[in-house]
Amino acid sequence: MNTKFGVFYNKQFNCLMLAFNNKPITASEKINNVLILKNENNIVGINIFDVKKEINKNFIINEPEIYEYISYELKDVIVLKNLPQFIVGKIIKCNKIPDTHLSACEVDIKSEVLKIVCGAKNAREGIYVVVATDGSWMPNGVQIVKGKLRGFDSEGMLCSAKELGIEEGKFNSDGIIELSEKYQINLGKEFKG
Incomplete structure (x- = not known):
């Protein structure tokens, strides 16, 4: 196989993510601390949670396709920069989409302004939010990619506490996370929960 894939490490969730290609995920299977992401019957990625625990156990799964990727394709791994996936942003415009x-929304992340379609009731101008940028991997294994919703460009996602796996009660649980004004100094920086 000549497939190259990306390796991402999410320090916040102690999760090692292997992406073999960017096909949509249609199914997943969990084996211990490993989430296998599939498109139909093809494996498109693997998320290994609690990485130190798995490495200490000499992580092995008895599934031929996974073994083949891990043992034969590692020589072709492209290690991507460990860029923050979840960053602090501020909604500067928010207009309801009719019907x-x-x-x-237009969301300032300091380096640029992103267009993001959001379904949360509490999305509004002036609040600080957590943004998953294009290419980010959510804890449930879904990758955020640019696209269109109802004809509007969407270049990321505004995150709720539940979507980020943050303990209940730490942030509002109804809709997207609303960060306090103290986060304005962190605009464009990694959100650390």
Whole structure:
């Protein structure tokens, strides 16, 4: 196989993510601390949670396709920069999309302004939020990619506490996370929960 893939480490969730290609995920299977991501019957990625624990156990799965990727393809791994996946942003514009529950938002992340479609009721101008940028991997194994919703560009996602696996009660649980004003000094920086 000549497939190259990306290796990402999410320090916040202690998760090693292997992406073999960027096909949509249609199914997943969990074996111990490993989430196998599939497109139909093809494996498109693997998320290994609690990495130190798995490495200490000499991580092995008895599934031929996974073994083949891990043992034969590692020589072709492209290690991507460990860029923060979840960053602090500020909604600077928020307009309801007619006949939907969605809003078209413009979100300042300091280095640029992203267009993001959001379905949360609490999305509004002036609040600080947590942004999953294009290419980010959510804890459940879904990769965030640019696209269109209802004809509007969406270049990321505004995150709720539940989507980020943050303990209940730490942030509001109804809709996207609303960060306090103290986060304005962290605009464009990694969100550390």
